[in-house]
Amino acid sequence: MGSKERILRLKEETRTKILDAALDIVQKEGWQSLSMRKIADEIEYTAPIIYEYFPNKEGILLELTRRGYLILAKDIREARDSHQLPADKMEAMWIAYWNFAFANKEFYQLMYGVDMVCCTVKNSLAEAENVGNMLAEVIESLFVKKPVSDDDICMKYYTYWSIIHGLISINLVRPNGRTTDDINQQILKDAIKGITLSINS
Missing domain, CATH: 1.10.10.60 (Homeodomain-like)
Structure with a gap:
């Protein structure tokens, strides 16, 4: 060398x-x-x-945010690729997202500004977009009627994300008031299935 x-x-x-x-x-x-x-x-x-x-602490936060999204993307990709049916892919991907949040609490807090005084790092990173794109592709495949508009995909993405992120945030911010893992898993799966069923109803 x-x-x-x-x-x-x-x-x-x-x-x-x-x-x-x-x-x-x-x-x-x-x-x-x-x-x-x-x-x-x-x-x-x-x-x-x-x-x-x-150059500053924000530079370190940006790199750690990038690192977090790389881990999350890997987890979501593996979950997606372990299933054949779009509905099963969708559930597995959001469960992988959930599992990532609790296995990598500090990354999740930084990436999504949970329980932080302020979050100066923008989530406009290519790594963050990669995670969103993987989820959006599977959401698009859930629609029976094609073509699917970007607005429809976006609306469903934010419907999934707002419920799952909300549940994660509640549990991260109030760890002592956390519901049991079994109850959380049931709420999570019910929410995912409910949104998935609503796509073509």
Whole structure:
């Protein structure tokens, strides 16, 4: 490996180290505790070195948001590909979305601004659009009458998302007041099936 490749590899390793440290801090203390100084302390670097890789905290949040959407896209793709029928795909994809939210709580909070003082990161990332596009494609396949307008697909997407995101948010914000997992799963599946049935009624 040449010196140029070694330098690039070390830079990428340091960048990953910074992002991992930021996520570690958030998992222990919450998003409100994250600062450039804390990240520097965590990886035993000086704060100016962190600024060589990211211009500010928002830059780190943007990269972590991107990372979260990549994980979510993988989960949703796998769920979609494990079924044949559009209705089964739809249910599996939204259940994968649900499971992602609780397995990756910190990512979900950042990506969708749940229980955060403010969310300055915009969800106009290509990675976020990829997740939306996968869901939209399956929603379109649920319609019997073709062609399907973008407005109809969009309306159904937001119908699914608002109910599922709302249920996730309630459970993330009020973890002690959470209903049982069995009840949550039943509510989730009933909601998905109800919306799916309404598409062609």
